[in-house]
Amino acid sequence: MKAYHITGTDGLASLKQVELPSPAPGHGKVRIRIRAVSLNYRDYMNVCGIRGVTGPVPRIPCSDGAGEIVELGEGVTDWKKGDRVVVPFMPTWLDGGFTQAHAGQALGGAVDGLLCEEACLPAASLLGIPKHLSFEEAATLPCAAVTAWDALMVRGGLQAGESVLVLGSGGVSVFALQFAKMAGARVLAISSSDDKAARLKEMGAEAVHNYRQDPAWDDWALAQTGGLGVDKVIEIGGPETLNRSIKATRFGGHIALIGVLTGTAGDVQTVGILRKGIRLDGVYVGSRAMFAQMLKAITQAKMRPVVDSAFDFKDAVPAFEHIASGRHFGKIVIRL
Ligand SMILES: NC(=O)c1ccc[n+]([C@@H]2O[C@H](COP(=O)([O-])OP(=O)(O)OC[C@H]3O[C@@H](n4cnc5c(N)ncnc54)[C@H](OP(=O)(O)O)[C@@H]3O)[C@@H](O)[C@H]2O)c1
Numbered sequence: 001m002k003a004y005h006i007t008g009t010d011g012l013a014s015l016k017q018v019e020l021p022s023p024a025p026g027h028g029k030v031r032i033r034i035r036a037v038s039l040n041y042r043d044y045m046n047v048c049g050i051r052g053v054t055g056p057v058p059r060i061p062c063s064d065g066a067g068e069i070v071e072l073g074e075g076v077t078d079w080k081k082g083d084r085v086v087v088p089f090m091p092t093w094l095d096g097g098f099t100q101a102h103a104g105q106a107l108g109g110a111v112d113g114l115l116c117e118e119a120c121l122p123a124a125s126l127l128g129i130p131k132h133l134s135f136e137e138a139a140t141l142p143c144a145a146v147t148a149w150d151a152l153m154v155r156g157g158l159q160a161g162e163s164v165l166v167l168g169s170g171g172v173s174v175f176a177l178q179f180a181k182m183a184g185a186r187v188l189a190i191s192s193s194d195d196k197a198a199r200l201k202e203m204g205a206e207a208v209h210n211y212r213q214d215p216a217w218d219d220w221a222l223a224q225t226g227g228l229g230v231d232k233v234i235e236i237g238g239p240e241t242l243n244r245s246i247k248a249t250r251f252g253g254h255i256a257l258i259g260v261l262t263g264t265a266g267d268v269q270t271v272g273i274l275r276k277g278i279r280l281d282g283v284y285v286g287s288r289a290m291f292a293q294m295l296k297a298i299t300q301a302k303m304r305p306v307v308d309s310a311f312d313f314k315d316a317v318p319a320f321e322h323i324a325s326g327r328h329f330g331k332i333v334i335r336l
Helices: 041-048 141-155 171-182 194-202 217-224 239-248 270-275 288-301 313-325
Strands: 002-006 015-019 029-039 064-072 084-086 118-122 163-167 186-191 207-210 230-235 249-257 279-282 307-312 331-335
Touching: 015 313, 029 041, 029 141, 029 313, 041 313, 064 141, 141 171, 141 230, 141 249, 141 288, 163 171, 163 239, 171 186, 171 230, 171 288, 186 194, 186 217, 194 207, 207 217, 217 239, 230 239, 239 249, 239 270, 307 313, 313 331
Parallel strands: 163 186, 163 230, 186 207, 230 249, 249 279, 307 331
Antiparallel strands: 002 015, 029 064, 029 118, 029 331, 064 084
């Protein structure tokens, strides 16, 4: 089968297409013909070894994939050949709390990922793709969508009528906007681009602030909420955005700390968190049980992920360049 390997530490130049033997499913596993993979910023960091995100090489990158079952391993009775399935980010995290052991099984990190034609995975970890979604749409869900769902609906306990501030228009933030609207929440957003701001508004954001033209988006969010602050923040920036997120959050509000786009360490206004009784919650994707619940909601609402662009398998490097550029809106997909 065809696959990509991260072969070293030369950035995207170390991403090479290779031929590998077709994997055989062991007991309790199935072989999946991968049909689409979506990119997350984390995959780009893994390929390029950014901010210490490196694993052993060679390594097949990418956590998010969808495809069809082509072979059943011994003991598998719940699936049949031809079933359309999507693969969770951490196939061992079925339910319950997050553990270090699950983190060590994140696809495309410590273990091989899905930028390959075929993969063998535990049958019990897989989920069926909702009928209204294509492989490409389903492949966008495992990391960004489950993270947004966990952040808002599980950890955040979002209620109808509450306000949500989303940062930017990447994969996680666009899903957060969609789930927040689905739940009857009010969405405020910030973006570096007026064109993207217009699209966020089309999708239901009530107001959007251009943070490049005016970096004081914390004051803007306070003004939008009568000086009180928002109920929930989808914090994907990290050190350069977190203090503004703290200022923009109401007393007793919730910040889902998700991203590291501006770095992995920095000064944090700890007193703001304490004084306002903010719940600052580190979120690392979510369990299969959360994924299953999210799929029910997506099916019920006939929600469709926003696919920015789809690249052919041979164009994996341009696809990674596209996510690095930040020009995208929503998710970038590679077709297999
Ligand atoms: N913890 C987890 O489980 C988890 C899961 C998924 C992702 N993540 C992390 O979350 C972050 C976002 O991931 P993603 O896949 O959604 O990335 P992405 O699709 O590449 O989205 C990036 C977008 O974020 C916005 N952005 C960048 N810098 C910003 C800043 N300083 N202030 C406000 N917005 C900014 C930009 O939107 P505009 O162009 O509109 O400005 C940019 O297009 C990454 O750090 C990723 O590693 C974590």
